Amino acid sequence: MTTQASITIGELEANYQLYCKALKMLIAEKRSLNKIQRTVCWARLETLHHCLPKHYKSPDYLYTQLIRISQEQEQAAAGIN
Numbered sequence: 001m002t003t004q005a006s007i008t009i010g011e012l013e014a015n016y017q018l019y020c021k022a023l024k025m026l027i028a029e030k031r032s033l034n035k036i037q038r039t040v041c042w043a044r045l046e047t048l049h050h051c052l053p054k055h056y057k058s059p060d061y062l063y064t065q066l067i068r069i070s071q072e073q074e075q076a077a078a079g080i081n
Contacts, residue, residue, distance in 0.1 A: 012048050019044050020062065027066050036063065 022041035036042055037059075045059040057065075 007044075009048075009051055012044055013052075015044070016048065016056070019048075023059070023062060024066055027063070027070055033063065 019041040022039070023036070023045070026036045026039065026041075042059050045056070045062065048056040049058045
């Protein structure tokens with residue numbers, strides 16, 4: 001029988017920026033949404049949103065925003081406005 005390590009909301013909150021950074025990196029690597037949804041960072045972001053929805057956006061929302069920013073940066077780098 002294995003014991004599962006539990007993580008507290010405080011620990012999740014302390015690492016929020018790390019989870020967002022990991023999500024940005026996955027998007028930069030052109031990972032599919034399906035693959036990203038199976039990551040630890042996605043699960044942690046979901047947990048934060050579920051427990052504190054007024055403080056943390058859903059991972060789906062964050063993903064959409066980060067994709068939009070990534071596309072805008074690519075267009076700016078290519079000189080397309």
